Amino acid sequence: MRELQRLNHNLIQSDSFWIRFRKHVSFFQRLKKGDQVLIAVSGGLDSMALLFMLVELDHFRISIGHVNHHLRKDSNSDKNFVKGVAEDLDIPFFSKNLNPDEMKKGASVEEWARNHRYHKLQKIACENDLKWILTAHHANDQAETVLMNLARQSGISGLRGIAKSNGNIVRPLLPFTRRELKEFIHQHKIPFREDETNSDSSFPRNFLRNEVIKPWEKNSPHLMRGITQSVQHFSEWMDSLDSLISEFCFPSVIRNQNHFKIEFENLDKMTELIQIRLIQILVENRDAKLWSKHKIETLRAFLRKNQIGN
Structure with a gap:
């Protein structure tokens, strides 16, 4: 893949954003140098940014996991793209398929895909003795999740949003915004696949992303930082409450x-x-x-x- 041959590794490692990412990953005490990790890579901007930042980190033994949902006509092309990237980087590649025909009538497509995607990633990790699964959820995903939880009236627990880790799943991009990831991708000419369904605001999460958060973020540049810090506060508060409940x-x-x-x-x-x-x-x-x-x-x-x- 010619795009990968043009990557300037020295430029990436001097990038202030990548340096911040490197420092952030060092705070994950559970992740040890040399650990076997499975990076969930769809081929989209977010997961490709995570992949290349971790490759430059050269801290873990990396494998790539891809789940083909078969929900889009380009899904096989996405798989082939990710497989090609893995081959160029000389990284083990594993993939699993989902069957949309198995989805129950009336079920949420987004929820079905998410639940089954995690199941397949866990299966890949188990089959190949991979200790951790790393996903590319970022601050904008966090904001969307919190707003979705508020709409569902899920209570205080919903304000915790996406956990930075649970079980063997780790999300190292949560403090960083999609805008930062996009700038990193374009600055270093890292290839990625566009998902045209992201612009379809008929999906609830896409509506929040395109019609609510994007305009809001334009008027409030520090929106993501504020939400991220608030979620951290709520999470710490809930952890403290649960600790007291457990003790007393x-x-x-x-x-x-x-x-x-x-x-x-x-x-x-x-x-x-x-x-x-x-x-x-x-x-x-x-x-x-x-x-x-x-x-x-x-x-x-x-x-x-x-x-x-x-």
């Missing part, structure tokens, strides 16, 4: 393999919000799918009726 409320919980029990007199000492958060933590992993407003309100009504049991 968990001792009153009797847990068996398939169920738990809380004596009413113990539960009644807690505020309603603490009761709800305690039960959320007990019944599902904190990083699992956010509870809907309906689910929270159903639990709230149950608690108010004092129908406390297993």
Whole structure:
């Protein structure tokens, strides 16, 4: 691929943005030099920026993972493009396919693709003994997610947005904006694939991106920084709250393999919000799918009726 032959590695490593990225990655204490990492690469601008910044870092043993969703006519071309980049960089390449025919009728295409994409990436990592999966989510993705969560009325938990890491998944680009990634890509002439569906505002996330956030960001240049810092604040606040709940409320919980029990007199000492958060933590992993407003309100009504049991 001729575009890769023109890359100026010295220029990239003197780039102030890349230097900031290098310092940021060094703060991920779980990531060790020499670790086997799988970079999720779609071929788009974001993932190509992540790939080349990590290649220049020369810190990890990199593999590339690509999931072909078969939702676009150009999906096979995307796969071939990423495979070609991997070959030029002499990096192992792994791919998996999704079958849209398996999607349930009425299901959200975006949610289906996201859930199955992570499943396929985990399978690639497991099959090839790769310790970490790195994705290219950035500050603009974070803003979109927080606004989507607010629209779904998912409560305070939704303000945490996208976690910088959960399990073996790490998102090293969250502090950086799409504008910064775009400037890096164009300055260093890094090739990438355009996804024409990103301009289709009929998708809820695309509508937020194109019709809300882009105009907002033009009028407020520091918008992404403000949202990123706020999400960090909410995340720290929730972590502190969960820590207190674990320390002071968990001792009153009797847990068996398939169920738990809380004596009413113990539960009644807690505020309603603490009761709800305690039960959320007990019944599902904190990083699992956010509870809907309906689910929270159903639990709230149950608690108010004092129908406390297993």
